[in-house]
Amino acid sequence: MKIVIVGVGKLGEYLAYELVNDENEVTLVDVSFDKKNDLINNLDVNYVEGNGVDPKVLEQAGVNTCDLLISVTGKDELNLMISLIGKKIGAKHTIARSRNPEYANSVSLLKEDLGLSMVINPEQMTASSIARTLNIPSALDSTSMLKGKIEVVTLKVKENNKLDKSTIRGLSKRLGINIIVCAIERDGEVIVPKGDTKLQLGDKIHITGTRKDINTLLKHMGLISEKTKKVIISGGSAIAVYLTNILLDMGMSVKIIELDKDRCLELTEKLPKAVIIHGDSSDQKLLYQEGIEDSDAFVALTSIDEENIVYSMFASLVKVPKIITKVNHIKLDGVLESAKIDSTVAPKKVASNQIVQYVRAMASRGGSSCEAIYNYRDIFELIEFKVKDDFKKIGVQLKDLELKDEMIIGAILRDKSLIFPSGKDTIMEGDTIVVVNSKNKVLDINDILK
Amino acid sequence: MKKLALNFIGKVLIGFSFIFLFPELVCLINKEPLHPFIIPQIISIVLGYLLYKIQTDNRNFYVKDGFFIVSVSWILVSLIGALPLYFTGCRYIDALFEIISGFTTTGATIFKDVEVLNKSILFWRSFSHFIGGMGVLAFVMAVIPLGTKDKSMHLLKAEMPGPRVEKLVPSIKKTLFYLFFIYFGLTISEFILLMIGGLPFFDALLISFGTAGTGGFSVLNTSIGSYSVFSKIVVAVFMFLFGVNFNIYFLIIMKDLKNAFHSEELRVYIGLFITSFIIVFISTYQLFDNIGEALLQSGFHVSSLMTSTGYNIGDINIYPTNCRVLMLLLMLISACAGSTCGGFKISRLIICFKDIRRSIRNIIFPNRVESIMFEGQKVNEATIKSTNTFLFLYAIIIVIILYVVSLDGFSFETTLNSVICTFANVGLCFHIKDFSMFSDLSKIVLSMGMLLGRLEIFPVLSLFIDFKNR
Numbered sequence: 001m002k003i004v005i006v007g008v009g010k011l012g013e014y015l016a017y018e019l020v021n022d023e024n025e026v027t028l029v030d031v032s033f034d035k036k037n038d039l040i041n042n043l044d045v046n047y048v049e050g051n052g053v054d055p056k057v058l059e060q061a062g063v064n065t066c067d068l069l070i071s072v073t074g075k076d077e078l079n080l081m082i083s084l085i086g087k088k089i090g091a092k093h094t095i096a097r098s099r100n101p102e103y104a105n106s107v108s109l110l111k112e113d114l115g116l117s118m119v120i121n122p123e124q125m126t127a128s129s130i131a132r133t134l135n136i137p138s139a140l141d142s143t144s145m146l147k148g149k150i151e152v153v154t155l156k157v158k159e160n161n162k163l164d165k166s167t168i169r170g171l172s173k174r175l176g177i178n179i180i181v182c183a184i185e186r187d188g189e190v191i192v193p194k195g196d197t198k199l200q201l202g203d204k205i206h207i208t209g210t211r212k213d214i215n216t217l218l219k220h221m222g223l224i225s226e227k228t229k230k231v232i233i234s235g236g237s238a239i240a241v242y243l244t245n246i247l248l249d250m251g252m253s254v255k256i257i258e259l260d261k262d263r264c265l266e267l268t269e270k271l272p273k274a275v276i277i278h279g280d281s282s283d284q285k286l287l288y289q290e291g292i293e294d295s296d297a298f299v300a301l302t303s304i305d306e307e308n309i310v311y312s313m314f315a316s317l318v319k320v321p322k323i324i325t326k327v328n329h330i331k332l333d334g335v336l337e338s339a340k341i342d343s344t345v346a347p348k349k350v351a352s353n354q355i356v357q358y359v360r361a362m363a364s365r366g367g368s369s370c371e372a373i374y375n376y377r378d379i380f381e382l383i384e385f386k387v388k389d390d391f392k393k394i395g396v397q398l399k400d401l402e403l404k405d406e407m408i409i410g411a412i413l414r415d416k417s418l419i420f421p422s423g424k425d426t427i428m429e430g431d432t433i434v435v436v437n438s439k440n441k442v443l444d445i446n447d448i449l450k
Numbered sequence: 451m452k453k454l455a456l457n458f459i460g461k462v463l464i465g466f467s468f469i470f471l472f473p474e475l476v477c478l479i480n481k482e483p484l485h486p487f488i489i490p491q492i493i494s495i496v497l498g499y500l501l502y503k504i505q506t507d508n509r510n511f512y513v514k515d516g517f518f519i520v521s522v523s524w525i526l527v528s529l530i531g532a533l534p535l536y537f538t539g540c541r542y543i544d545a546l547f548e549i550i551s552g553f554t555t556t557g558a559t560i561f562k563d564v565e566v567l568n569k570s571i572l573f574w575r576s577f578s579h580f581i582g583g584m585g586v587l588a589f590v591m592a593v594i595p596l597g598t599k600d601k602s603m604h605l606l607k608a609e610m611p612g613p614r615v616e617k618l619v620p621s622i623k624k625t626l627f628y629l630f631f632i633y634f635g636l637t638i639s640e641f642i643l644l645m646i647g648g649l650p651f652f653d654a655l656l657i658s659f660g661t662a663g664t665g666g667f668s669v670l671n672t673s674i675g676s677y678s679v680f681s682k683i684v685v686a687v688f689m690f691l692f693g694v695n696f697n698i699y700f701l702i703i704m705k706d707l708k709n710a711f712h713s714e715e716l717r718v719y720i721g722l723f724i725t726s727f728i729i730v731f732i733s734t735y736q737l738f739d740n741i742g743e744a745l746l747q748s749g750f751h752v753s754s755l756m757t758s759t760g761y762n763i764g765d766i767n768i769y770p771t772n773c774r775v776l777m778l779l780l781m782l783i784s785a786c787a788g789s790t791c792g793g794f795k796i797s798r799l800i801i802c803f804k805d806i807r808r809s810i811r812n813i814i815f816p817n818r819v820e821s822i823m824f825e826g827q828k829v830n831e832a833t834i835k836s837t838n839t840f841l842f843l844y845a846i847i848i849v850i851i852l853y854v855v856s857l858d859g860f861s862f863e864t865t866l867n868s869v870i871c872t873f874a875n876v877g878l879c880f881h882i883k884d885f886s887m888f889s890d891l892s893k894i895v896l897s898m899g900m901l902l903g904r905l906e907i908f909p910v911l912s913l914f915i916d917f918k919n920r
Contacts, residue, residue, distance in 0.1 A: 002620075025620040034830070041604060042511065046620040049827070 001363055002066040004029060004091070006052035006082050007073030010329055011097070011122065011348040013039055015070065018356050020044055022443060027061045052082045055089055064090040068117075068362065070355065072097045080107070080114060087115040093362065095355060099123045101241050101270075118358055122351035127242035129350055130324055131250070133343060134228050134297055137322045138218055140204070140342045143374050145384055145434055146413050151211050152182070152374055152382060155221075156342060157203045167196050177216050178420035179209035180410050182436045183380040188337070190379050192406040192438050204342075206376060208410050208434070210418065228252060228322065230295040234281040234311050235302030236260075236267045239326065239347065243299065244274045255290055257281050281311050287318075297322040305330045312341050349375075360443060370445075371432065380438040382410065385445045387431045392446055399423030402450040408436040409448075453506035455515045455522075460501030462523045465590035466530070467494035472577060473534065477570045486537035487570070490530045497526075516604025517909040520587060524901060527586050528553055534574050538567075543890050550897040552578030553586060554904035555790060557666020557760040557877025560886045560893070565671055569652065575667045576656040582904070583663025583692075583790035584633055585609040588626060608909045612787025612795060618700045632699045633790075637662040640688040647681035657761075661688045664790045666760030666877040675763045679746065682763050686750040690723065693757035693785030695797075714825055715786050715797045722796070726752045726780055730773050737768055756780040758792040760877030767880055774880055778867070781876045792875025792903050794844055801829060801837045836908075843907050847899065848873055854895045858888055868892075873899040 001024045005012050008030040019026050020043055028047040033040055040047050050057035052073060063069055069086035071079040076098040083094040095118045098107045107119050129143065136142050139153035168181050184191040185204040191197065199205065207214065229252055233240050236258035244254045248271075255275045258264045264278045279286045281302070292298065298315035300308035305327050312325040324343045327336065336344060353375055360370040372384040387394070393401050398409060398421055412419040413432040419425060427433060435448055442448055470491040477484050528550045535545035544560045551558045552575050559575075561567065581589045587609050606622060617625045637658050644654035653669045660667050670676055674685050694716060701710035710716075730752055735744040747764055754761045755777045769777070784793020804822045811818060822829045852869045860868075864881045868888070871879035873896075885893065902910050 025624070027620050041513070041607075044621050044623075046617050 001025065001068065001359065002062060003027070003068045003070065003359070004058070004061045004063050004066045004086075006030070006058075006061075006069070006071040007079070008033070008036060008039070008047075009072065009074060011351055012070075012072045014348045015072070015352045015355060016043060016045055018352050019359060021441075022356065022360065024359065027066075029057060029061045053078065053085065055085055058082075058086055058089060066091050068093045068095065068359065070095045072120075076100050076103055076107075080110075080116075083116055084114055093117040095120060095358070097122065097351070099238060101238055118355075120351050120354055122347035123238040124242045125350045125354060126326070126345050126347040127239050127246060130239075130243055130299060130345055131246040133324060134231065134247070134252075134299075134322065135250070136214075136218075137228050137297065138221075141376070145208070145372060145374060145382055146411065146418070146432060149210065149413060149418050150208050150411055150434070151214050152206065152208045153214055154204060154206050154376070155218075157199055157201055157205065167198050168193060169196065171217075175216055175220055177209065177213035179207050179213055179217060180408060180420070180436065182206040182208060182382065182408070182410070183376075183438055185379065190438065192380075206380065208382065208436070209420075228296040230291070231255070231297045231299060232257065232287075232290065232292060232295045232320075233299045233301055234308075235300065236263050236276070237301050237303060240299075240301050241267070241270055243301070244271050248273050255295075257286070257290065282307070284314070287314070292320060293318050295320055297324070299324045299326075301326045309336070309339060309341060313339055316340055363443065380436065381442075383435045383437060383442055385433050385435065387427055387429055387433060387445065389429055390445070391427065391429075392449060393427065394429055395426050397423065398425050398427070401427075403448055404440050404450055406438050407440060407442075407448050410434040410436045452515055452518075453504050454511070455518050456501050456504045457506060458515075458519050459523050459526065460498045460504070462519070462587060462590050463494050463498030463526060463530075464502060465498075466527055466586070467491045467498060469577075469581060469589075470494070473570050473574045476573045480569045482568050482570045486534040487574075489537065490533035493533070494530050497530075511604055513604050513607075514912065516608040517912040519605060520608035521905060521909045521913050523587055524553065524905060528897075528901070531574075531578060535571060538571055543893055544886070547885065547893045547897050548575065549578060550900050551872070551877065552576075552665065552667060553582035554875050554900040555579050555582045555663040555665040555758070555792065556872055556875040556900050556904075557660065558872055558896075558900075559667065559877075559884050562884055562886055563671060564667075564669070572656060572667075572669055573652075576659040576665070576669075579663030579665030579667060580637070580659040581663075583665070584629065588629070591626060609905070610788065611791070611904075611906055612695075612797060616697065616788075618697060628700055628703070629696055632696050632703075633662065636688065636691060636699075640684060643684045644681055647684055648678050649681055653677075657685060658688075660761065661685055661759060662692060662790065664689065664692050664757050664759040664785075664792070664875075666754075668761060673762045674750075682746060682750060685761060686746075686753045689753045689757045689759045689761070692759075693719065693753075693789050693791050695786040695788035697788050698786075712826075714800060718796050718800060719786050722780075722783070723752065723756060726756065726776060729776060730769070733770055733773050734768075751777070752780065754878065755876060756783075757785045757789075758874055758876045760871070762878055766878070769880075778870055781870055781874045781879075784874055794841070794874075797824070798837050798840065800824060801834060802841055804829075805834050805838065840907060843911070847902060847907065851895055851899045855888070855892045858892050860887075868896065869899065872896045873903045875900060875903050 003019055003024050004027045005016055006029040008028050016026055016028060026045045028045055029050065029052050031051060033047055033049055048057060048061040052058060052071065063086050069083060069091040071082040073079055079096040079098060083096040086094050094116050096116055097120050099121050111119055133139060133142050136153060139155055141154040143152050145152060172179055181193045183206045184193050186200060231247055231252050231254050233254060233256045236256050240256055244256065247254050255277060256267060257277045257279055258267060259280055261278055264276050267276045277290055292315060298320045300311045302308055308325045308327060312323050315323045324345060325341050327344045328346050328348055353373060357373040370383055371386050373381055375381040409421050411434045412421050412427065414428065470487045474484060474487045477487065528546065532545040532549040535548055536542050547560055587605055618628050619625055640661055641654050641658040644657060656669050668674065674682055698710050698713055698716055727749055730748040731744060734748055735741060738744040738747060750763050751766055782794055783799055784795060785791040787795040787797040801824055808820050808822060822834060848869055851873060852865060855869055856865050867879035868882055871877060
């Protein structure tokens with residue numbers, strides 16, 4: 001597919017990497033590429049220097065013949081305008097980023113008139129992802145697949161978890177539940193588990209299963225902590241606004257600590273039900289005074305990654321049960337783990353996942369389409385496929401299905417009933433399946449076969 | 451030293467070993483001995499495999515690796531490629547000179563009489579032009595898939611001629627596909643036209659290879675001189691066509707004629723050609739029997755020298771001095787970037803002139819701010835700086851080689867001719883029929899000059915600069 005990305009910021013750059021990795025032809029447009037030599041030399045992309053609002057520039061980048069135009073410049077208005085122009089000169093689909101909370105309603109109102117295929121709001125997406133994680137506090141990360149039929153959670157095996165040394169198969173049998181362990185992170189390495197893999201202390205495990213089964217497991221592990229009630233958010237950014245709205249709806253109490261006085265006043269208008277504190281999150285006294293010790297969760301959402309990390313480390317020191325850290329651009333793998341920061345969110349990744357998913361669905365239009373993707377830090381991914389007649393092995397028993405190495409069929413959804421497949425089950429047309437994939441490249445449903 | 455680079459060179463050598471299959475086929479058809487090609491083929495495979503076995507997890511690729519891979523690959527490929535000539539009775543130094551002349555598409559020969567050579571050797575010489583024209587690595591990458599992960603822009607940048615390398619389409623794989631589509635398409639068209647012009651199959655094939663790479667090795671001692679007038683015109687036209695930036699052909703394929711003919715470089719190229727053609731014609735028409743012959747002679751030779759090909763259809767030593775000086779200048783400038791030609795390239799010349807104009811304006815109007823535009827786009831300052839550096843290096847290297855060759859004691863004009871005609875990858879020059887008369891030292895230095903000229907100096911020089919700090 002031919003894709004043009006206008007605006008090569010954090011999200012644009014990350015998207016370019018992901019989309020090229022999926023074998024798309026990507027052209028980048030930005031006002032200047034002076035500081036992006038590394039990107040354009042190492043990545044198989046073309047680039048055009050110029051203002052994306054100029055139809056000539058867009059045409060030079062091949063928008064008139066492209067399948068998808070993604071505008072992710074720093075300004076919402078610009079993105080909408082670029083998408084509109086792109087659509088006019090012949091782009092088949094357009095995606096624009098719009099992140100100003102004040103535009104959220106008007107953009108969804110105009111979406112069709114602007115010819116937009118999709119409006120992405122990374123901040124809003126991030127907020128819902130954080131909210132989901134806060135809902136299952138013992139998980140480091142969580143999401144749902146198959147339209148909420150199954151959950152994917154990330155857990156850490158701790159001392160009193162009763163998980164240590166038991167095998168996955170033994171555990172499922174003993175508790176009578178169906179769960180699948182997608183991946184285990186142990187000492188910086190990723191293990192794709194088999195039935196007899198033993199869990200160890202300190203493992204980070206990624207599990208899928210129904211909400212009920214996962215709850216049973218969490219109960220067994222002694223991980224069902226009390227529901228999150230008090231949340232402290234550091235930094236009154238756009239994400240904080242979206243998040244606070246969701247959390248308040250869920251009945252939690254939210255305190256936002258913001259450094260800028262004017263911003264605080266703005267927040268009080270936007271979020272009348274939240275408690276807004278004017279102060280510095282690096283002030284220990286203030287944090288104690290606002291009751292950080294008694295809070296159930298701490299979310300660091302300032303615009304500076306380093307600050308978020310330090311605040312989270314402090315929260316971890318005073319034993320806040322659940323800490324979520326926004327880390328958007330630091331790429332030093334392993335540093336966060338060693339600082340005991342387990343739950344992180346990156347808006348650019350959340351948004352890019354959404355777009356990559358859309359692109360794959362576009363690419364497979366007509367055939368079995370990819371409905372959803374959950375990618376966890378490039379360690380493993382869960383892909384949801386709607387099976388159509390182009391799948392080569394319809395009706396073949398799973399044990400005879402020659403899957404690629406380290407590939408698991410995690411779940412099958414057939415007419416609203418969920419199947420956790422064994423060797424005797426088959427994949428039928430019309431099913432929705434979830435594939436757990438860690439090392440292979442899966443762009444099409446038939447890619448799962450050898 | 452990065453292991454990845456060595457591993458990659460291994461792959462290139464393994465790929466290169468397959469190229470020997472073509473001359474071997476010629477050997478089989480003409481019942482000539484096979485060992486001159488099989489031995490280097492085995493050496494290439496074994497050496498390639500040994501390097502390939504150096505595995506590494508680090509897959510990151512940087513500019514320095516691209517430069518290193520390209521320079522070292524070219525040197526190794528030349529060392530191995532010289533062996534077939536060596537096994538058929540040539541001295542190794544001569545063989546090396548000849549094959550570097552082939553891969554760099556120079557076309558300067560050390561053979562006094564090429565008509566006595568085996569057909570397979572003749573084929574190998576001309577085929578080396580064809581491989582070298584697009585670049586040894588590009589050829590290997592296009593013919594043999596090196597794995598999808600090895601699609602780095604750095605290699606293309608190091609090997610492709612021109613001040614800035616642009617991809618035609620976002621993916622390198624497809625860009626290479628289009629480039630080779632154009633390259634093969636033009637070569638096949640010329641081959642068919644030459645067959646129509648009455649050339650034997652073998653001659654037509656080899657002359658097409660020589661024109662495609664803008665090389666200049668021929669099958670007969672008279673170069674193109676003994677063929678029909680139609681064939682001479684075909685060769686002249688195709689030499690000119692291979693001097694055009696391949697991006698232009700891509701735009702034509704994409705039916706974007708407006709942009710194709712608006713190219714500044716193309717206009718300067720055509721203008722320069724026509725002006726030189728008229729000057730040479732006016733200066734020489736009284737030397738020939740009829741106007742037609744004079745037109746053909748001047749057109750052919752201007753096209754041949756300007757595109758750094760080096761075919762001839764008659765004695766060029768009869769030209770008056772003003773034509774010789776003009777032609778030396780054309781050889782130094784050469785044709786468009788992104789073509790198979792050698793030399794300084796017209797796009798660099800345009801950028802240099804625009805920079806000079808800006809500098810002078812800056813002296814008169816100190817507060818004036820100005821960007822240099824080329825092909826409708828702003829040229830960034832780094833490109834301008836590296837173009838100026840290139841000009842300086844280009845001059846300095848000519849002077850250094852000139853001094854070393856002058857030790858042989860030939861006249862100043864002969865020495866200058868020999869240096870420019872090898873460094874600019876032309877291969878044809880005044881007063882020199884072949885290079886066998888030069889000393890071994892000169893041959894080595896001229897060979898290095900050819901490599902420097904073809905790879906556009908920077909990759910080769912980078913091998914010697916800051917080697918320890920990598």
